[in-house]
Amino acid sequence: xxxxxxxxxxxxxxxxxxxxxxxxxxxxxxxxxxxxxxxxxxxxxxxxxxxxxxxxxxxxxxxxxxxxxxxxxxxxxxxxxxxxxxxxxxxxxxxxxxxxxxxxxxxxxxxxxxxxxxxxxxxxxxxxxxxxxxxxxxxxxxxxxxxxxxxxxxxxxxxxxxxxxxxxxxxxxxxxxxxxxxxxxxxxxxxxxxxxxxxxxxxxxxxxxxxxxxxxxxxxxxxxxxxxxxxxxxxxxxxxxxxxxxxxxxxxxxxxxxxxxxxxxxxxxxxxxxxxxxxxxxxxxxxxxxxxxxxxxxxxxxxxxxxxxxxxxxxxxxxxxxxxxxxxxxxxxxxxxxxxxxxxxxxxxxxxxxx
Amino acid sequence: xxxxxxxxxxxxxxxxxxxxxxxxxxxxxxxxxxxxxxxxxxxxxxxxxxxxxxxxxxxxxxxxxxxxxxxxxxxxxxxxxxxxxxxxxxxxxxxxxxxxxxxxxxxxxxxxxxxxxxxxxxxxxxxxxxxxxxxxxxxxxxxxxxxxxxxxxxxxxxxxxxxxxxxxxxxxxxxxxxxxxxxxxxxxxxxxxxxxxxxxxxxxxxxxxxxxxxxxxxxxxxxxxxxxxxxxxxxxxxxxxxxxxxxxxxxxxxxxxxxxxxxxxxxxxxxxxxxxxxxxxxxxxxxxxxxxxxxxxxxxxxxxxxxxxxxxxxxxxxxxxxxxxxxxxxxxxxxxxxxxxxxxxxxxxxxxxxxxxxxxxxxxxxxxxxxxxxxxxxxxxxxxxxxxxxxxxxxxxxxxxxxxxxxxxxxxxxxxxxxxxxxxxxxxxxxxxxxxxxxxxxxxxxxxxxxxxxxxxxxxxxxxxxxxxxxxxxxxxxxxxxxxxxxxxxxxxxxxxxxxxxxxxxxxxxxxxxxxxxxxxxxxxxxxxxxxxxxxxxxxxxxxxxxxxxxxxxxxxxxxxx
Numbered sequence: 001x002x003x004x005x006x007x008x009x010x011x012x013x014x015x016x017x018x019x020x021x022x023x024x025x026x027x028x029x030x031x032x033x034x035x036x037x038x039x040x041x042x043x044x045x046x047x048x049x050x051x052x053x054x055x056x057x058x059x060x061x062x063x064x065x066x067x068x069x070x071x072x073x074x075x076x077x078x079x080x081x082x083x084x085x086x087x088x089x090x091x092x093x094x095x096x097x098x099x100x101x102x103x104x105x106x107x108x109x110x111x112x113x114x115x116x117x118x119x120x121x122x123x124x125x126x127x128x129x130x131x132x133x134x135x136x137x138x139x140x141x142x143x144x145x146x147x148x149x150x151x152x153x154x155x156x157x158x159x160x161x162x163x164x165x166x167x168x169x170x171x172x173x174x175x176x177x178x179x180x181x182x183x184x185x186x187x188x189x190x191x192x193x194x195x196x197x198x199x200x201x202x203x204x205x206x207x208x209x210x211x212x213x214x215x216x217x218x219x220x221x222x223x224x225x226x227x228x229x230x231x232x233x234x235x236x237x238x239x240x241x242x243x244x245x246x247x248x249x250x251x252x253x254x255x256x257x258x259x260x261x262x263x264x265x266x267x268x269x270x271x272x273x274x275x276x277x278x279x280x281x282x283x284x285x286x287x288x289x290x291x292x293x294x295x296x297x298x299x300x301x302x303x304x305x306x307x308x309x310x311x312x313x314x315x316x317x318x319x320x321x322x323x324x325x326x327x328x329x330x331x332x333x334x335x336x337x338x339x340x341x342x343x344x345x346x347x348x349x350x351x352x353x354x355x
Numbered sequence: 356x357x358x359x360x361x362x363x364x365x366x367x368x369x370x371x372x373x374x375x376x377x378x379x380x381x382x383x384x385x386x387x388x389x390x391x392x393x394x395x396x397x398x399x400x401x402x403x404x405x406x407x408x409x410x411x412x413x414x415x416x417x418x419x420x421x422x423x424x425x426x427x428x429x430x431x432x433x434x435x436x437x438x439x440x441x442x443x444x445x446x447x448x449x450x451x452x453x454x455x456x457x458x459x460x461x462x463x464x465x466x467x468x469x470x471x472x473x474x475x476x477x478x479x480x481x482x483x484x485x486x487x488x489x490x491x492x493x494x495x496x497x498x499x500x501x502x503x504x505x506x507x508x509x510x511x512x513x514x515x516x517x518x519x520x521x522x523x524x525x526x527x528x529x530x531x532x533x534x535x536x537x538x539x540x541x542x543x544x545x546x547x548x549x550x551x552x553x554x555x556x557x558x559x560x561x562x563x564x565x566x567x568x569x570x571x572x573x574x575x576x577x578x579x580x581x582x583x584x585x586x587x588x589x590x591x592x593x594x595x596x597x598x599x600x601x602x603x604x605x606x607x608x609x610x611x612x613x614x615x616x617x618x619x620x621x622x623x624x625x626x627x628x629x630x631x632x633x634x635x636x637x638x639x640x641x642x643x644x645x646x647x648x649x650x651x652x653x654x655x656x657x658x659x660x661x662x663x664x665x666x667x668x669x670x671x672x673x674x675x676x677x678x679x680x681x682x683x684x685x686x687x688x689x690x691x692x693x694x695x696x697x698x699x700x701x702x703x704x705x706x707x708x709x710x711x712x713x714x715x716x717x718x719x720x721x722x723x724x725x726x727x728x729x730x731x732x733x734x735x736x737x738x739x740x741x742x743x744x745x746x747x748x749x750x751x752x753x754x755x756x757x758x759x760x761x762x763x764x765x766x767x768x769x770x771x772x773x774x775x776x777x778x779x780x781x782x783x784x785x786x787x788x789x790x791x792x793x794x795x796x797x798x799x800x801x802x803x804x805x806x807x808x809x810x811x812x813x814x815x816x817x818x819x820x821x822x823x824x825x826x827x828x829x830x831x832x833x834x835x836x837x838x839x840x841x842x843x844x845x846x847x848x849x850x851x852x853x854x855x856x857x858x859x860x861x862x863x864x865x866x867x868x869x870x871x872x873x874x875x876x877x878x879x880x881x882x883x884x885x886x887x888x889x890x891x892x893x894x895x896x897x898x899x900x901x902x903x904x905x906x907x908x909x910x911x912x913x914x915x916x917x
Contacts, residue, residue: 003830061747093750115737119557137554138744147417147738150539158872162864169863173856206875210806213868213879214813220864221817221857225824228853256827260820263769267762267816274761276754282809 005258008251012298013243013306019299023188026292030195037198048198051205054152056103056110056145058117061138062125064095073097080124092276096138103145114144155209159216163187166220174227177308182223185301189219189292196288197281207282215289222261223297227305229253246306250298261294361907364900371892372787375794379403403797407804407878408549408741412748414556416548417538417739418563420517422510425733427455429509430501434462435602435637436483437499444478446471449495451602460501462488469495507542513732514544521546521563523728528562539873545738554744558721564735567691567725569645569664570638571674571708574685575604579699583685585609585630592631605636609687609694632694634687639677644670646706648726650719653711660719662710664726671706679703690722755808762812766819774826776916780901781822788818788886788893795885804878814886817857821894825850826917839915843902851895858887 034047070087090096170179229249271283438451454461487505525533538547576584586592653659770778829846868880
């Protein structure tokens with residue numbers, strides 16, 4: 001049989017400082033970009049390049065029957081007093097352009113802009129020639145400010161609720177520390193991915209949210225595979241330290257990780273390359289998300305879980321020493337929970353807060 | 356492993372596979388031979404799977420019912436009624452004010468004689484429906500305030516009513532398979548309308564928004580044969596009332612209709628300049644008394660359409676009584692706050708009338724339609740409008756399918772190369788998963804959208820993962836020196852725990868998306884949950900069955916291709 005790894009023995013947790021450093025650096029880069037752009041607005045950018053789905057405005061996808069340029073379209077629109085439009089060519093479709101008009105007014109006026117957005121652009125384009133002959137409107141998205149905020153808030157709230165649901169379920173199946181570590185790792189993945197979207201100013205649309213949800217699912221899946229192995233190994237090898245068991249578990253599941261996540265990443269890469277402009281945001285979010293998600297299961301979720309469990313251990317031990325008057329009843333020892341294992345020299349070398 | 360157990364598994368697998376396959380590619384009628392040709396299957400597939408608007412093309416509108424305006428209108432109506440009933444009872448109030456907005460709806464009546472407050476309150480109570488209003492008196496005023504509970508209930512009613520009216524209007528205009536449903540939180544009073552196949556929603560949008568209100572009013576004017584009293588400007592009309600318009604009068608614009616000079620004149624003379632008239636308020640008859648309305652061709656040829664209407668029995672009775680008592684008075688037909696025509700009463704009229712205004716056929720049809728379906732209880736505003744052309748939808752399907760097929764082929768080749776014979780198991784399980792996922796979508800009548808395809812892609816990823824988990828585990832067990840049968844057995848048993856944990860975690864979080872999410876979030880959750888549940892069957896049960904079958908075929912198993 002062909003094997004990815006024969007036998008491997010990598011001390012993953014030993015590199016946790018490096019891992020956490022990389023993660024923190026990535027998150028800080030994203031956060032820095034978001035804050036800098038929000039305050040200074042270089043080139044008119046903001047923290048995130050939100051699409052009309054979340055910011056409100058109108059996008060009309062138009063295909064022209066004659067080759068044309070963004071400049072020419074802008075000219076036509078400007079003559080009809082649509083001056084604030086951004087024109088963006090769709091590279092994988094001939095003569096197709098996205099015409100975007102942001103919301104300008106507030107209240108009643110912005111309401112008018114939403115209701116008339118498509119009509120305004122169409123009226124302007126009609127000066128080139130009649131619809132269907134000179135050009136064809138392939139699709140429109142006109143979203144009001146209220147609806148945009150509503151979509152945004154709903155997406156955030158529901159995603160957070162889903163994360164809480166995960167936390168509770170993992171806590172129920174494992175320990176709450178495992179649940180917390182998994183959710184922190186997923187949160188980290190989402191933040192890093194969003195960071196890339198801020199740095200490169202890729203547009204965030206509803207499909208990007210679908211991609212974020214997909215990566216949340218894939219990342220938690222990957223983390224649970226490792227945690228499951230840790231749980232199993234703790235039952236089998238009660239004497240081993242959590243530190244070693246975690247390293248072993250990561251190594252044992254590594255070939256699965258490489259195969260599965262590798263297949264997913266390669267498929268997503270195909271989507272980035274062949275998926276076209278319309279799906280670009282979606283496929284980029286998935287690509288970054290799956291790479292970061294694979295990394296975070298090993299480099300974020302596991303160290304956090306180990307660190308937390310060790311802190312609890314240390315606290316229990318301290319409590320046991322404090323309760324020296326009842327020496328024959330060490331706390332939690334002998335309970336069916338595997339948590340109450342003895343700490344080893346290695347773990348003791350790294351007291352609380354070492355990670 | 357018992358033979359009987361295996362037989363049972365094989366039968367269940369075969370039955371589920373065949374049923375699933377038939378649900379996906381079989382027609383929903385008696386099948387013929389041509390249904391199983393390539394093009395036949397393609398056609399049935401299209402008929403069976405319900406595609407979302409983003410894939411099949413159409414319009415998606417989200418609108419909000421302005422319920423605050425509905426409550427305001429209600430408050431004003433009640434204030435007017437309170438004033439009238441107080442006057443009729445012999446206590447004309449000094450002033451009636453309305454406070455509407457910011458969540459407060461209140462009628463404040465200031466009595467001319469503070470000692471008569473009790474009597475006024477009694478008189479108003481008898482005539483005006485004020486059950487949901489809390490009354491209080493202080494000094495010389497009585498105020499009625501609408502309770503928050505009633506506000507919510509009334510706003511809710513108005514939204515429901517608007518939804519029904521929108522449904523009937525869409526129905527009447529002939530939109531096929533429209534979807535009309537409440538959108539977002541209950542208190543947001545939003546309605547979602549989806550219209551497959553409608554590329555240009557402009558006309559439908561106007562039609563839905565149309566608030567055609569018809570009123571028949573008494574024009575304040577000396578009776579015929581004197582001409583009806585009209586004013587050149589709004590100010591002049593208001594001047595005739597002494598500068599301020601009392602609540603029982605209204606000043607309305609009047610666009611007088613010019614008779615076409617000859618029948619069929621294609622370009623009749625331009626409208627005379629707009630004039631103004633003073634009318635009595637409330638109207639004699641309003642739109643709620645309308646029984647029917649339809650567009651009829653007038654004398655003026657193709658561009659001259661009129662709207663003929665008839666009244667309900669109750670309205671006809673009222674109208675008959677009024678016209679009988681007011682012969683030679685002027686009456687006006689008011690459409691959307693504009694007087695369309697003025698005529699004097701020749702004799703008593705009961706239930707028929709017409710509105711002339713040189714409408715085109717389409718505008719007459721649309722007006723008649725909005726009149727028939729009743730007035731919207733409150734105006735609506737559009738919050739979201741999306742249209743997808745069929746070519747864009749087709750492209751999305753094509754690139755989605757292309758990406759999935761690429762990904763799938765890639766996975767299949769890898770699995771066969773890496774896991775050899777066992778790779779076949781994985782491929783069979785994967786294909787079965789996809790077939791059953793489509794079958795489940797069809798059975799539950801779920802709609803496949805672009806985010807739904809994203810959910811499918813994640814499912815495929817997790818399905819591959821399940822197989823990798825199992826196979827890697829079997830390999831591990833083999834490496835510890837176990838026999839093949841026990842390695843397979845152990846491998847499955849161990850991997851199942853992980854598979855169930857990962858699947859249920861994802862299902863739990865998807866449930867949140869399904870229950871609380873809207874549109875795209877939901878489409879994603881639906882395919883994901885269905886796909887994962889099915890995967891527990893295809894990747895665990897079916898794959899295991901294939902292994903068992905392979906192991907029992909040979910008497911002594913010495914090698915396993917994995």
